[in-house]
Amino acid sequence: MAAADDRRAVGEPRRRWTWLGLVGVGLALLLLAAAMVQTRQFALLRQTVQSSDDFVVLSIYQAETEYLRLREQWRVAATEPAPDLDALRLRYDIWISRVDLLDAERPRRLIRASDEFLRTMEQIEGFIAAADRALGPQPVAEPSTTFLQAQLPGLEALGPPLHAMSLGAAHRVAEQSEQRTQAVREQNQISLALTLSLSVLTLAFALIALNQVRQLRERRLVLEELAHNLREARREAEAASEAKSAFLANMSHEIRTPFHGLMGMLSLLRETGLGPKQIDYLRTATESADHLLAILNDILDMSQLESGRMALAPAAVDLRTLLRDVEALMRPQANAKALALHIDADPAVPERVVLDTTRVKQILFNLVSNAVKFSDRGAVVLDVRVRRDASAEGRPELEFVVTDTGIGMDEATLARLFNRFVQGDNSRSRRHGGTGLGLEISRNLARLMGGDITARSRLGEGSSFTFRLPLEVPAEPAGDAATNAAALAARSRSLQVLVAEDHPVNRQYMAALLENLGHEAHFTTNGEEAVRAARERAFDVVLMDLHMPVLDGVGATRAIRALPDRARSTVPIVALTADAFEQTRERCLVAGMNDFLTKPVSPEKLAASLRRLFGSPAAAPERGDQPAAPVLPQAGGGSALIDEAAIAMALQAMPRERLASMVEAFLGQGPQTVQRLRTAVRDAQPLELRVNAHAAKGAALNLGLAALAATAEALQQGAAHLPAHEIARLVQRYEELLPATREALVAMGVLSGTPAPAAT
Amino acid sequence: MSPRPDAGRRRSLTLGAAWMLAAALPARALERPRGPVVLTLTGRLRMPNEGDRAHFDMDMLAALPQHSFSTRTPWYAQARRFTGPLLRDVLAAAGAQGTTLRLVALNDYRVDMPVDDVQRHDVVLARLLDDRPMSVRDKGPLFVIYPFDADPALRSAVYYARSAWQLRTIDVL
Numbered sequence: 001m002a003a004a005d006d007r008r009a010v011g012e013p014r015r016r017w018t019w020l021g022l023v024g025v026g027l028a029l030l031l032l033a034a035a036m037v038q039t040r041q042f043a044l045l046r047q048t049v050q051s052s053d054d055f056v057v058l059s060i061y062q063a064e065t066e067y068l069r070l071r072e073q074w075r076v077a078a079t080e081p082a083p084d085l086d087a088l089r090l091r092y093d094i095w096i097s098r099v100d101l102l103d104a105e106r107p108r109r110l111i112r113a114s115d116e117f118l119r120t121m122e123q124i125e126g127f128i129a130a131a132d133r134a135l136g137p138q139p140v141a142e143p144s145t146t147f148l149q150a151q152l153p154g155l156e157a158l159g160p161p162l163h164a165m166s167l168g169a170a171h172r173v174a175e176q177s178e179q180r181t182q183a184v185r186e187q188n189q190i191s192l193a194l195t196l197s198l199s200v201l202t203l204a205f206a207l208i209a210l211n212q213v214r215q216l217r218e219r220r221l222v223l224e225e226l227a228h229n230l231r232e233a234r235r236e237a238e239a240a241s242e243a244k245s246a247f248l249a250n251m252s253h254e255i256r257t258p259f260h261g262l263m264g265m266l267s268l269l270r271e272t273g274l275g276p277k278q279i280d281y282l283r284t285a286t287e288s289a290d291h292l293l294a295i296l297n298d299i300l301d302m303s304q305l306e307s308g309r310m311a312l313a314p315a316a317v318d319l320r321t322l323l324r325d326v327e328a329l330m331r332p333q334a335n336a337k338a339l340a341l342h343i344d345a346d347p348a349v350p351e352r353v354v355l356d357t358t359r360v361k362q363i364l365f366n367l368v369s370n371a372v373k374f375s376d377r378g379a380v381v382l383d384v385r386v387r388r389d390a391s392a393e394g395r396p397e398l399e400f401v402v403t404d405t406g407i408g409m410d411e412a413t414l415a416r417l418f419n420r421f422v423q424g425d426n427s428r429s430r431r432h433g434g435t436g437l438g439l440e441i442s443r444n445l446a447r448l449m450g451g452d453i454t455a456r457s458r459l460g461e462g463s464s465f466t467f468r469l470p471l472e473v474p475a476e477p478a479g480d481a482a483t484n485a486a487a488l489a490a491r492s493r494s495l496q497v498l499v500a501e502d503h504p505v506n507r508q509y510m511a512a513l514l515e516n517l518g519h520e521a522h523f524t525t526n527g528e529e530a531v532r533a534a535r536e537r538a539f540d541v542v543l544m545d546l547h548m549p550v551l552d553g554v555g556a557t558r559a560i561r562a563l564p565d566r567a568r569s570t571v572p573i574v575a576l577t578a579d580a581f582e583q584t585r586e587r588c589l590v591a592g593m594n595d596f597l598t599k600p601v602s603p604e605k606l607a608a609s610l611r612r613l614f615g616s617p618a619a620a621p622e623r624g625d626q627p628a629a630p631v632l633p634q635a636g637g638g639s640a641l642i643d644e645a646a647i648a649m650a651l652q653a654m655p656r657e658r659l660a661s662m663v664e665a666f667l668g669q670g671p672q673t674v675q676r677l678r679t680a681v682r683d684a685q686p687l688e689l690r691v692n693a694h695a696a697k698g699a700a701l702n703l704g705l706a707a708l709a710a711t712a713e714a715l716q717q718g719a720a721h722l723p724a725h726e727i728a729r730l731v732q733r734y735e736e737l738l739p740a741t742r743e744a745l746v747a748m749g750v751l752s753g754t755p756a757p758a759a760t
Numbered sequence: 761m762s763p764r765p766d767a768g769r770r771r772s773l774t775l776g777a778a779w780m781l782a783a784a785l786p787a788r789a790l791e792r793p794r795g796p797v798v799l800t801l802t803g804r805l806r807m808p809n810e811g812d813r814a815h816f817d818m819d820m821l822a823a824l825p826q827h828s829f830s831t832r833t834p835w836y837a838q839a840r841r842f843t844g845p846l847l848r849d850v851l852a853a854a855g856a857q858g859t860t861l862r863l864v865a866l867n868d869y870r871v872d873m874p875v876d877d878v879q880r881h882d883v884v885l886a887r888l889l890d891d892r893p894m895s896v897r898d899k900g901p902l903f904v905i906y907p908f909d910a911d912p913a914l915r916s917a918v919y920y921a922r923s924a925w926q927l928r929t930i931d932v933l
Contacts, residue, residue: 062867062869066867069867090866090896093895093896093897094866094867094896094926096896096897097896097897097898097899097925097926098867100897101835137895137897
């Protein structure tokens, strides 16, 4: 329908232009005709003037008159004895002079040279020839009375034909005059008709032009509407794309949780006394899993970058610590390939800079691991320096240059290097793996930071990647010096940490983590209590769960930030949440939080966050003392019930017994939780349902109880919109998972065989 | 001379010119004709030679400065050559002092001509047609002729009518 309209809209102007053209041609033809009529009129007028037929008529009339006078005189002379011959001759000559004129061309034309005319002329000539014998210029006879009398009948015979000629000419002229009048009348009529046609055509022309203008206006309106629709469609498409990105981000996030379980199982499997072939298979499976995890992370990053949700969290950091972290992670890879790894920082590089540690590390990992990947010998060098002269407005830039002695790239490869899914060398891609998103993500991140990544390379001579970003040195006003002093003090003393967490198991878990890090934990169970505690006592940091009864984390943060005492209102606040969504993160930061930790909260994450806030890694001195790998009892097998990685992390932070008691406590509360959930379902209180499910989820995540966490999350997510029987089914499932989880934990050796008495 | 001065000024100029012409020839009274009279001037004349009239014979006209041109006319199929004194010289010779000339032909044809015409145009009183005297039959002996071919404006019925042939008398009004 719309297409048909379009076609008509396109077809109509063309037809209209054709009409316009036809009318234009018509106008031109009419103007030409008008010009021709005018010319003809002019010619007619000129002819009238030139022909002077009236004059001719006068001549003929005079010829007759002169004839009559001559005849009169001749008659008198013929009767007189002594006639005045001179006078007669003069009269005779005058008449002849008149007769001569009749023989001229114009009179002939007028009188149409009829036989009658010719006869008359012959008759006249005959008479003149006879009369001239006596009256002519060379007379041969005497003009006697006898002669005159003899010629008189001849003269008199000329009367009737001359008179007839005179009358004929007069009639002819009258006729001509009538014809002319007729012609003029016709001309006038034609002119009138032309003028009328001209007016009509001009009117038509004007109407068509007017119509054209109207059509153009309508067309413009149609186009405007079309543009509006297109804008609307684009907006919708963008919204859909955004939704898809969010979905992708959520999905990759969701996939990661069970995936951690899978990976934990793989690592457990290794300890079960496998044959060499099985170990080989397992290694391959683990590599695949690692690869898959990397891809998931890449996709998550990419979708966030694309949807514009990727937000940077720049903070003041110790650059050399960052470099040490990079080195620590990369050295094993380099050693494995017998490559030298040098990391050099120019002395001019400031110690502390403002940047997003996680993302900068991610970029450096990507660049360095690429360098290692594509080099078989020689060295990989990471140089860090400050460039002041470099680019725009002479602003100083921090520059990381990763140089390798690898296979290098040719120009064509270099040109498409940063394109999506492009890997340096197709033939090697299988060997080196990777999504092909790494460099694109890195470059996008770099650009997000206001910098860029550039590459130089020559085939066979290695490559050099330069990652630069604007150098920002943290401002250190007087107030900050105190903070720094406090930070320094924090190294030597333990921090006073306020934890706002509604779930008892999570409280226990956080207590264990903080204790393990050497800090002192204080607990509140909702936001309101947290605000009260923060007002009454000075804490070094607040760990704030987002979902809490009475007052949630965001509200509590706002309340604390609004406290009148400046020392109390500026306490650092770190969010704790099971949501990895960027919006949640932004919401926290907007509310005035300083950092954002996703559950499960590992000791490393917590330590890193505290490091970010207090600028010292010394807050977790015990880390080195802990065994690198969790000591897990051998078990026959696990299942997706348990997140082994999370268990492992928890075991880094606390002894098995403590974790066991926490898990026991959580599982022991299970029946009560189920009861609460059922009540909420029965009373149709989705909010209540969600709050309870969320609390259960957070604790289950921290404790690595994957299946319970997933079910609790499904309840939380579906609380508002799932049908009641679905929710009931989920609650039922949660209930069923409680003993199953316990069995799995017993099988893993985390729990002893019998439930703790306290839990029941 | 500007071609179209306004009418009043032109008239006084014309009168002035006529007066000056007359004044320029005060002593030369018009001689009397010795041959047959071919042209008679009547009316306001300063130098008549016969009572209040001025008579001219062919010799007197031939004695005046002669003027020649070829022109097409309605009366002849081809262009013909006309020769004779300028009409204004003839008028001056008789000391004519008028504004209108009434031309009368042998057949009593008469037509009025403004004196202005003879000042503005070289109107010739032709006595020779193609260098030969004109008989009465040839519309002679005298033929007032305008230089029609010299000025297209002259080719109109008005001037054709003023071109009196077989001229006999000029009455100066």
